[in-house]
Amino acid sequence: MENRLIRAVPREIMQVPTREPIVSFTFDDVPASALDIGAAILEAHGVRGTFYIAGGLAGNVEPGRSLIDRAGCGELAARGHELGCHSFSHRDLRHLDGGALAADLARNAAYLDAVDPRASRRNFAYPYNSGSFGKRTMLGQSFRTCRAAGEGINRGATDPAFLRAVEIRQPQQHVLGLARWIDALVADPGWLIFFTHDLSPQPTPYGCTPPSFHLLVAYAVARGCQVLTVDAALDRMGLREARP
Numbered sequence: 316m317e318n319r320l321i322r323a324v325p326r327e328i329m330q331v332p333t334r335e336p337i338v339s340f341t342f343d344d345v346p347a348s349a350l351d352i353g354a355a356i357l358e359a360h361g362v363r364g365t366f367y368i369a370g371g372l373a374g375n376v377e378p379g380r381s382l383i384d385r386a387g388c389g390e391l392a393a394r395g396h397e398l399g400c401h402s403f404s405h406r407d408l409r410h411l412d413g414g415a416l417a418a419d420l421a422r423n424a425a426y427l428d429a430v431d432p433r434a435s436r437r438n439f440a441y442p443y444n445s446g447s448f449g450k451r452t453m454l455g456q457s458f459r460t461c462r463a464a465g466e467g468i469n470r471g472a473t474d475p476a477f478l479r480a481v482e483i484r485q486p487q488q489h490v491l492g493l494a495r496w497i498d499a500l501v502a503d504p505g506w507l508i509f510f511t512h513d514l515s516p517q518p519t520p521y522g523c524t525p526p527s528f529h530l531l532v533a534y535a536v537a538r539g540c541q542v543l544t545v546d547a548a549l550d551r552m553g554l555r556e557a558r559p
């Protein structure tokens with residue numbers, strides 16, 4: 316409901332150019348397999364991804380996945396990938412008051428800056444893809460973009476504080492059908508952002524198998540898409556970072 320309200324009443328608008336197809340592959344949380352397998356698949360195609368990190372999840376071992384820690388973040392940055400912010404505590408933003416959110420974002424910024432210092436604003440992804448109408452001014456000022464879900468291609472007038480993205484998740488049959496999003500993008504260009512979590516032969520419901528991720532990356536490259544991190548995509552679109 317709140318997500319629909321945000322879509323209906325955008326806070327600000329940027330124009331996503333429609334002259335060429337741009338694809339960004341992004342990972343949330345981030346599981347170790349996203350680093351060990353996902354980053355390697357992207358690199359094998361000469362491209363890089365965006366990894367939205369929640370510092371509070373660092374090193375967690377959960378059913379079906381364990382999450383990277385500071386060393387893993389450092390490795391991603393050293394290999395040319397983008398570290399984005401996914402909040403520190405990974406709570407639904409609707410359940411945090413403004414002060415708690417500001418403190419949480421500052422804590423994650425410190426976590427990320429320790430491994431990958433950055434002069435400009437980072438990009439953000441909402442925990443659980445759950446937007447917060449009341450906090451979007453703070454988010455819009457703190458981050459270059461904020462990514463939600465929404466199963467769509469960003470094209471033309473777009474709210475940078477609520478970017479659309481397409482989830483790569485189970486069942487496997489669903490993953491294999493996602494190539495149609497790349498076909499749709501090539502037919503009618505814009506910016507297609509994929510997001511997923513773990514890559515495993517037995518993925519969690521929120522991940523996919525390594526061969527299927529490989530297939531999507533290879534297909535995007537073969538179809539002539541520009542495959543770029545979120546930050547690099549914004550630069551390529553000529554959407555210059557506005558100083559707050």
Ligand SMILES: [Zn+2]
Binds near residue numbers: 343401405441442443
């Ligand atoms: Zn998450």
